[in-house]
Amino acid sequence: MSAPVPSVLFDNHGRPLEYLRLAVTDRCNLRCFYCMPEEGIQYLPKQQLLTYEEMERLVAVMAGLGVRKVRLTGGEPFVRRDLVPFMSRLSTIPGIEELTMTTNGVLTAPHVPELARMGVKAVNLSLDTMDRARFASITRRDELPRVMDTFYALLAAGIRVKINAVVMDGQNIQDILPLAELTRDLPVDVRFIEEMPFNGGSHAATLPWNHNRIRQHLELNLGELTPVATRPGDTASHYTVAGHQGRLGIIAAYSRTFCGTCNRIRLTAEGGLKTCLYDQGVLDIRALLRGGASDADLVAALISAFRNRAANGFEAEQQRPLHQLSFESMSTIGG
Numbered sequence: 143m144s145a146p147v148p149s150v151l152f153d154n155h156g157r158p159l160e161y162l163r164l165a166v167t168d169r170c171n172l173r174c175f176y177c178m179p180e181e182g183i184q185y186l187p188k189q190q191l192l193t194y195e196e197m198e199r200l201v202a203v204m205a206g207l208g209v210r211k212v213r214l215t216g217g218e219p220f221v222r223r224d225l226v227p228f229m230s231r232l233s234t235i236p237g238i239e240e241l242t243m244t245t246n247g248v249l250t251a252p253h254v255p256e257l258a259r260m261g262v263k264a265v266n267l268s269l270d271t272m273d274r275a276r277f278a279s280i281t282r283r284d285e286l287p288r289v290m291d292t293f294y295a296l297l298a299a300g301i302r303v304k305i306n307a308v309v310m311d312g313q314n315i316q317d318i319l320p321l322a323e324l325t326r327d328l329p330v331d332v333r334f335i336e337e338m339p340f341n342g343g344s345h346a347a348t349l350p351w352n353h354n355r356i357r358q359h360l361e362l363n364l365g366e367l368t369p370v371a372t373r374p375g376d377t378a379s380h381y382t383v384a385g386h387q388g389r390l391g392i393i394a395a396y397s398r399t400f401c402g403t404c405n406r407i408r409l410t411a412e413g414g415l416k417t418c419l420y421d422q423g424v425l426d427i428r429a430l431l432r433g434g435a436s437d438a439d440l441v442a443a444l445i446s447a448f449r450n451r452a453a454n455g456f457e458a459e460q461q462r463p464l465h466q467l468s469f470e471s472m473s474t475i476g477g
């Protein structure tokens with residue numbers, strides 16, 4: 143008789159695995175230079191992507207293993223057709239308590255009422271600048287007005303907005319304070335992220351602006367940042383500022399200071415399981431699904447992968463084969 147499946151699954155370092163980042167596509171309608179080359183990446187043929195039905199089955203299996211939160215990512219999720227009905231079905235899977243998404247906001251505004259109706263409480267909005275010319279330079283697309291339409295539509299619908307801004311030396315340092323000032327009068331989180339090397343090989347991160355320097359810059363200009371207690375698994379260090387409605391956050395994505403409590407796993411659009419952002423993929427879920435694996439087979443494979451997880455991002459990076467030391471595009475990995 144097989145051992146019972148635990149309702150909360152822990153990895154080999156004692157960390158619960160409760161949070162799935164599910165990439166629904168590798169395609170994106172922007173070309174952010176820190177994410178992919180200007181010419182884009184070679185997108186996967188449609189038949190190589192997981193179908194919505196395959197993803198629903200996998201989420202149901204993972205919910206049985208203790209996954210409680212699902213975040214849809216891409217590429218840009220709304221580039222894939224019929225996303226909202228898929229999200230609605232995910233929200234009804236027993237055990238899934240929180241459904242969120244990360245979006246660049248270009249195509250999102252018309253769908254905000256539907257997101258609110260299905261109970262989406264928070265959306266991460268990628269926004270590195272509110273200056274239209276710099277936005278066009280960074281993303282290689284002139285789409286800032288539509289992104290800001292999404293921002294205000296989310297606020298009006300009562301959906302919590304978390305702005306994600308990648309801090310890039312020589313590109314958007316002058317935008318740190320204007321973005322931070324959004325928290326003064328609006329109930330938003332603005333999170334500043336260390337630049338990472340996931341750009342398809344077109345741009346290397348040198349990290350002159352690490353998490354410590356970002357905090358010093360904010361405090362020098364806004365006053366004292368008061369730390370907010372974090373929950374296990376949080377990637378951001380959150381802060382309040384006197385007189386501000388919203389909060390500031392700093393994500394040490396390259397310094398990797400939060401690995402010790404990481405509770406998340408990633409599934410790429412083609413069905414590759416990543417137990418760490420920096421690993422090369424540890425399990426081919428698509429092959430299992432299309433090879434006739436039962437739910438019990440999936441559970442066994444997932445448990446084996448979770449119990450051989452790297453201790454942190456540095457160990458995962460060291461374990462990458464030599465021919466994979468150049469990092470993928472974030473659009474391929476899933477944001």
